[in-house]
Amino acid sequence: MTTPLGRLHQDDCITTMRSLDAETVDLAFADPPFNLGKQYNSRINDQRAEDEYLDWCRTWLDEMVRVLKPGGSLFLWNLPKWNLPLGAHLGRSLTFRHWITVDIKYSLPIPKRLYPSHYSLLYFIKGDRPAIFHPDRLPVTCCRHCGGELRDYGGYKDKMNPAGVSLTDVWTDIPPVRHSKYKKWEANGLALKLLDRVLTMASDPGSLVLDPFGGSGTTYVAAELTGRRWIGSDLHCGAIVERFANLDDDRRHLAEIHANKNVLFTRADVDRRRKSGKPLSKYYRIPDDDAEPDAAPAE
Numbered sequence: 001m002t003t004p005l006g007r008l009h010q011d012d013c014i015t016t017m018r019s020l021d022a023e024t025v026d027l028a029f030a031d032p033p034f035n036l037g038k039q040y041n042s043r044i045n046d047q048r049a050e051d052e053y054l055d056w057c058r059t060w061l062d063e064m065v066r067v068l069k070p071g072g073s074l075f076l077w078n079l080p081k082w083n084l085p086l087g088a089h090l091g092r093s094l095t096f097r098h099w100i101t102v103d104i105k106y107s108l109p110i111p112k113r114l115y116p117s118h119y120s121l122l123y124f125i126k127g128d129r130p131a132i133f134h135p136d137r138l139p140v141t142c143c144r145h146c147g148g149e150l151r152d153y154g155g156y157k158d159k160m161n162p163a164g165v166s167l168t169d170v171w172t173d174i175p176p177v178r179h180s181k182y183k184k185w186e187a188n189g190l191a192l193k194l195l196d197r198v199l200t201m202a203s204d205p206g207s208l209v210l211d212p213f214g215g216s217g218t219t220y221v222a223a224e225l226t227g228r229r230w231i232g233s234d235l236h237c238g239a240i241v242e243r244f245a246n247l248d249d250d251r252r253h254l255a256e257i258h259a260n261k262n263v264l265f266t267r268a269d270v271d272r273r274r275k276s277g278k279p280l281s282k283y284y285r286i287p288d289d290d291a292e293p294d295a296a297p298a299e
């Protein structure tokens with residue numbers, strides 16, 4: 001499939017990447033099968049011996065590294081168990097930036113173990129410094145009922161950046177699956193919010209984004225709707241082709257995501273605060289230009 005900005009190969013990811021020229025990709029993101037014995041439409045073997053799985057991962061990771069431009073960014077989404085050895089492998093050719101913890105519960109509690117509650121998102125770059133880095137800022141986390149801040153910002157409230165709070169390496173606001181309205185695509189799909197954040201951070205409109213494991217095409221949708229060029233592959237592309245036939249829901253969802261980032265309070269929290277009589281500082285920027293901030297500082 002081709003789109004105005006992208007190209008999808010129904011093929012093995014290693015074959016696809018070997019057809020690409022070296023150092024041409026600005027951002028590479030991968031969300032491979034986790035070797036948990038899941039059933040995929042492509043009927044791949046998702047239950048290999050550990051060494052075999054890791055060898056396979058190293059082979060496609062090496063291809064991702066080869067096609068990455070100097071200064072380009074590579075993100076690897078996986079369970080901590082796999083990202084530990086795979087991160088060590090990537091560290092031989094790339095520069096480590098972050099182990100981003102994405103707080104999502106993904107299994108039932110396991111007897112005699114801690115409850116697994118985060119995915120690992122590894123972030124590496126080729127060379128010493130990233131060519132592109134502009135992380136989103138996030139709104140203050142507020143009570144869903146009264147709109148009050150859940151964290152005490154003490155006397156620093158009026159010193160806070162009106163564009164929101166700095167992004168940390170622990171992400172607690174990523175939903176486990178897409179918004180229920182957009183859940184019709186096959187399971188294993190990541191949230192559009194996650195891919196929007198990654199693409200915003202490490203690519204610009206016009207950049208080239210690579211994702212070797214298409215799944216339901218979330219990376220490609222995020223790229224297409226934000227003006228990035230993209231290349232992808234999957235052994236079974238039906239879900240992606242179907243999704244791209246009508247991107248209206250994704251477009252609406254992305255607009256919602258964009259309206260609620262790089263602001264200190266979301267529109268919904270501004271409304272909640274107004275209703276419960278919580279003052280908005282004159283320093284707070286609120287999402288809607290025509291809504292006036294209260295004159296009184298929030299002391």
Ligand SMILES: C[S@@+](CC[C@H](N)C(=O)[O-])C[C@H]1O[C@@H](n2cnc3c(N)ncnc32)[C@H](O)[C@@H]1O
Nearest residue numbers: 012013031042189190213215216217218234235
């Ligand atoms: C976890 S899913 C990716 C989900 C995707 N990130 C999304 O948000 O929709 C992994 C995908 O990798 C595909 N896959 C597995 N082995 C592959 C291979 N050798 N080449 C290309 N795709 C492969 C599977 O068919 C599956 O769709």
